[in-house]
Amino acid sequence: MTKVIQPGAMIGIIGAGQLGKMLAQSAQKMGYKVAMYDPNPTSCGFAVAHSTTVADFTDREALLNFVQSVDVVTYEFENIDGDLLKELESESYLPQGTDLLLNSQDRIKEKKWLNQQGIPTTDFAEVNTWTELTIALKLINLPAILKTTRFGYDGKGQVFLKDQADLEAKQSDIEALLEEQSLILEAFCDFKYEVSVIVSQDLYGNIEIFPISQNQHINGVLYSSIVGANYSEDLTDQIYDIAEKIAKAGKLIGVCGIEFFITEDEEVFVNEIAPRPHNTGHYTLEATNVSQFDQHILGITGRSLINIRLFEPGLMINILGQHLPYVEKVSQQYPEAIYHIYDKGEAKKQRKMGHFTLTKPDYNQLETMLYQSTSLKAWQDLF
DSSP: OOOOOOTTSEEEEEOOSHHHHHHHHHHHHTTOEEEEEESOTTOGGGGGOSEEEEOOTTOHHHHHHHHHTSSEEEESOSOSOHHHHHHTGGGSOOTTOSHHHHHHTSHHHHHHHHHHTTOOOOOEEEESSHHHHHHHHHHSOSSEEEEESSSOOTTTTEEEEOSHHHHHHTHHHHHHHHHHSOEEEEEOOOOSEEEEEEEEEOTTOOEEEOOOEEEEEETTEEEEEEEOOOOOHHHHHHHHHHHHHHHHHTTOOEEEEEEEEEOTTOOEEEEEEESSOOGGGTTHHHHBSSOHHHHHHHHHTTOOOOOOOBOSOEEEEEEEGGGGGGHHHHHHHOTTOEEEEOOOSSOOTTOEEEEEEEEOSOHHHHHHHHHHOHHHHHHHHTO
16 A cells, blocks of 8 residues: 655654654654654653653553554554554554564564575574573584573673683573573674675565674674665675565664674675664764664655665764763864764663764775774773
8 A cells, every 4th residue: 555644744753762863853844744653651762742641561551542643653663562563554544554563573483484585694592491492402513602682782682602611601591591581593604794784665665775794793782884885786785685585575664783793704694684774874964964763754654765875985983972071072183073972861881872874975084983993992992
């Protein structure tokens, strides 16, 4: 069904964190009104919403009232009640649907679904008991990574297992996780680097893919994303083909972030998918002609996507709670940087509080800055 939502209509966003906030700002510049739903009354997105609802993501009545009060519904992150949202699809207009959402919410389902589409992932096994872990380790050799199947982000709920001694040392931590939920054992990928793309699709089947971003994570949290590098034609084709396949098979409307591992031999493995705007796509606010947030709003309101152009290479650096006291010092060294401070309240350690972006006409300038700048090295050391 194609349905064009005209400016002046109300867009409902489930989740009012920084992604919801930036989606709202994008919608508002296009002339839309925004309603936001979140259990946290101090959510940063509420500051830019026309109306707000404070209720739990599992509150059926509150969520039903919310989705029925708006013209179109979207969500800013995947850790919501996907089953409830699927139940309420018939009561609202949710062009994204819930197929990709439900698959992305569970790492086992996600990897099985990807493999069914012929998309490569690392080997994996479901683990519900210590005995099952022992059996899984006979199929998946150490080193390996043990993760919770649900609600994991920024390295939370993950245990890296280096060898047998490491496994035994972490047994109590693993057993504590097993008491909470199922786990997934993933084979360790000895990747050369990590990349991601943001893929977008509209109601007319048009697909647009943002440039490949190379990413650095520290302690499970994204530190930097850099775009503008020249990748081999074969690697680019592999990444874009997978992104297009995910968009089509998942009936994507709006945007979806896809993370990849790239090996020395340019083998490509999908790490995870996120059917919404993604941290690694924040550079699009400055470095491309249309942002990931703009493209998402265009998609869900039934408008055609915009052809993507990279203005010039870009570098995005995350700002965590411990970085805020040093923002002024870094801004003095890089006065051309564009800062986004999310206004999330208390600056807790490891909490994402903002990001900044630098663009340069020459990619090598950015790469040198990323790896050799003393101020960015000090920033990195705070992760």
